[in-house]
Amino acid sequence: MSGRDAGRLAWRLFTSQALIVAAGALTLVVVALAVAPGLFQAHTRSMMGPMMSASMARDLNQALARTLLVSLGVAVIAGLVTSLAVSWLITRRLAQPITEMAVVATRIAGGDYDARVSPSGLGIEFATLDNAFNRMAATLQDTERRRRELLSDLAHELRTPIATLDSFLEGIEDDVIPASPQTWRTMREQTTRLRRLVDDIDHVSRAAEQRLDLRRVPLDVRDVADEAIRAAYAGFFEKKVRLAHHRNETPARVLADPDRLREILDNLLTNALRHTPASGTVTVSTMTHPDRVDVGVSDTGEGISSEHLRHVFDRFYRVDPARSRSTGGSGIGLTIARALARAHGGDLRVASDGLGTGATFTLTLPAAR
Secondary structure, eight states: OOHHHHHHHHHHHHHHHHHHHHHHHHHHHHHHHHHHHHHHHHHHHHHHGGGOOHHHHHHHHHHHHHHHHHHHHHHHHHHHHHHHHHHHHHHHHHHHHHHHHHHHHHHHHTTOTTOOOOOOOSOHHHHHHHHHHHHHHHHHHHHHHHHHHHHHHHHHHHHHHHHHHHHHHHHHHTTSSOOOHHHHHHHHHHHHHHHHHHHHHHHHHHHHTTOOOOOOEEEEHHHHHHHHHHHHHHHHHHHTOEEEEEOOSSOOEEEEOHHHHHHHHHHHHHHHHHTSOTTOEEEEEEEEOSSEEEEEEEESSSOOOHHHHTTTTSTTOOSSTTOOHHHHOOSOHHHHHHHHHHHTTOEEEEEOOSTTSOEEEEEEEEBOO
């Protein structure tokens, strides 16, 4: 909506109110002219009786008519002017926030995502509209920021393996680098890295858009957690991090894809191991509720500060930007894990009391009926 449209709206509002005022004034005149003479004549006859002559009645009626016309004319004109003035002020007041919203919307469409509408002060309805519009603008601003960061991070992630491959190929062509098994192995690692990054991006996009082919079967989450722990045990043992499983005695039955569920737990265990120092502890726990099953992965590692908590599941987001891909991961594993959890009708949450206090990721899945 443009300011021009808002102006037309203001004119329509003013015209509508003017028609209402005019209709009221016309009704007043018609009713007064139709009712007043009869009432006046009846009243004068009852007062004067036989003293009332025909000429006197005619003179009184003429005087009444002139008085009514002058009084009604002045009253109607005064009422119209006052009503139209008030209507115009109200119309302008109502149209002002719409005009401002149109201007701000135009600025946002032009790329100015900092633009916001000011409070209109016209009641709860307009306040709700103002708040909803500003929330929408804030969401668009955050989406645009994340889009730019995503493109920047993606370019950064692709640049390193491509540069490595390019330098190796150029070295082989110039006979500077021998075409040895080690050279081919290094190049293969870079292409594998590129393929993994592409697969991760496709994976999280498909999961977020709920285009995954989930093969749900009844299973016990405790058994899947045991499998994930056994698969991850070697890495924990090598880093000297204790890995424990608090297995709940109550069966934790869900309807889920076991492979996708393992993928979620693998991502959570890998993330916990990455951020937990030697001699630390990572604990996997299962808890059964009447309508859901919770799987918690807690660590005694670095912890997460409050300003980073809400971004943990964002694509390519790293709590420590200084970490490289080899030491800090691609920043997409947790995004995939949460998308898979939501594709199952559940969710994945994170909690931490701050740096140095560790973190707890909780996977929630609907309990099987």
